[in-house]
Structures are given as C-alpha cells and as structure tokens.
Amino acid sequence: MxxxxxxAEAIFQGMTIDVPAGSKLYGVMPGDKVRVKATIQFRxxxxxxxxxxAIGNYLVVFDxxxxxxxxxxxxxxxxxxxxxxxxxxxxxxxxxxxxxPGWFDIYAKLTKAGKLTPRLDNMIExxxxxxxxxxxxxxxxxxxxx
Numbered sequence: 001m002x003x004x005x006x007x008a009e010a011i012f013q014g015m016t017i018d019v020p021a022g023s024k025l026y027g028v029m030p031g032d033k034v035r036v037k038a039t040i041q042f043r044x045x046x047x048x049x050x051x052x053x054a055i056g057n058y059l060v061v062f063d064x065x066x067x068x069x070x071x072x073x074x075x076x077x078x079x080x081x082x083x084x085x086x087x088x089x090x091x092x093x094x095x096x097x098x099x100x101p102g103w104f105d106i107y108a109k110l111t112k113a114g115k116l117t118p119r120l121d122n123m124i125e126x127x128x129x130x131x132x133x134x135x136x137x138x139x140x141x142x143x144x145x146x
Contacts, residue, residue, distance in 0.1 A: 024103075025124045030093040034066075034124060038085045038108050040116075042074040049074075049110040051085040055124055058105045062119070065104070066091055072110070091126060102126060 028034060036053040051072045054064040068089035075081070085108075104126055107119035 023123070028091055028124055028126045030091055030128065032091045033088045034091060034106075035086060035088050036068065036106065036108060038118070039082055040085060040110075041080045041082050043077050043080050044074075046076045047074045048072070049112045051087055051108070052111050053087050053089060053106065053108040055089055055091075055104050055106050055126075057102075058107075058119065058121060062105070062107055065094060069111070093128060102128075 025034065034055060038051070038053075049072055050069050052067065052069040054062065054067045056063045056065040066089045068087040070085075070087045072083070072085055074083060102125070103122040104124045105119060105121045106123055107117050109117045
C-alpha cells in the first residue's frame with residue numbers, strides 16, 4: 001500500500017519553475033514582491049495541497065529566508081492536465097551579514113508531495129544594503145585668504 005508521498009510521486013510529473021532558463025532577476029529590494037510561477041502536470045483523483053516557494057541559499061540544506069505559500073486543488077482526471085501555480089513572496093529586510101549583497105536561490109514544492117522540489121541557483125539578486133562604486137576624488141584647489 002502506498003503512503004501519500006508515494007501516491008503523490010506517482011501522479012505528479014514535470015514540475016518546473018516558469019521562468020526562462022538562465023534568466024536572472026536583478027535589483028530586488030525590501031518591500032518588493034517576487035512572483036514565483038510554476039507549472040505541474042497532474043492526473044488521478046481530486047487532490048489538494050499547498051504550493052510553496054522559498055528564496056534563500058542552498059548549502060547542505062536550503063536556508064529559507066523568504067517564503068510564500070497558497071492552497072491549490074487539482075480536479076480528478078484520467079488525462080495529464082497542466083496546472084499553473086503562482087505565489088508572491090514579500091522581500092523583507094534581514095540582518096546584513098552574511099546575505100548582503102547577494103544572489104539567492106529559489107525552489108518550489110507541493111508541501112505534501114515534498115520530494116518534488118525544482119530549484120534554480122543564483123537567480124535572484126537582492127539588495128539589502130546600500131552599495132556604492134566609482135567614488136573618486138575629482139579635484140582639490142587652494143582657496144586664497146579668508
């Protein structure tokens with residue numbers, strides 16, 4: 001007899017994050033939202049779950065810094081049906097180190113079907129602290145008498 005995880009693995013295929021491959025998202029700042037879109041194909045009896053996405057850093061495990069989730073429902077079908085999933089993730093201020101400035105990874109999953117976790121590395125640039133560049137002394141002059 002299958003448990004729910006094995007059943008979910010048997011009925012889901014092809015979950016992908018719906019962004020052009022290799023495209024990076026630049027200049028995200030606190031107060032912005034990142035909209036994560038995914039597609040997944042489903043067939044089987046009606047099923048409910050939660051679409052969950054996280055932005056963070058993957059080292060040994062995924063360090064989730066910002067997250068978003070929404071409930072999703074799949075209608076009964078004997079044929080593969082493609083569903084589009086969308087969730088917004090609010091980017092908030094966090095401690096500056098070790099994250100700022102930085103590129104972050106993103107992953108998505110269905111919470112009950114946890115083994116389905118597409119991940120993209122170094123795709124989102126989040127600016128959490130001011131940055132400066134090209135700071136040069138351009139001149140210095142003598143101003144006679146005062």
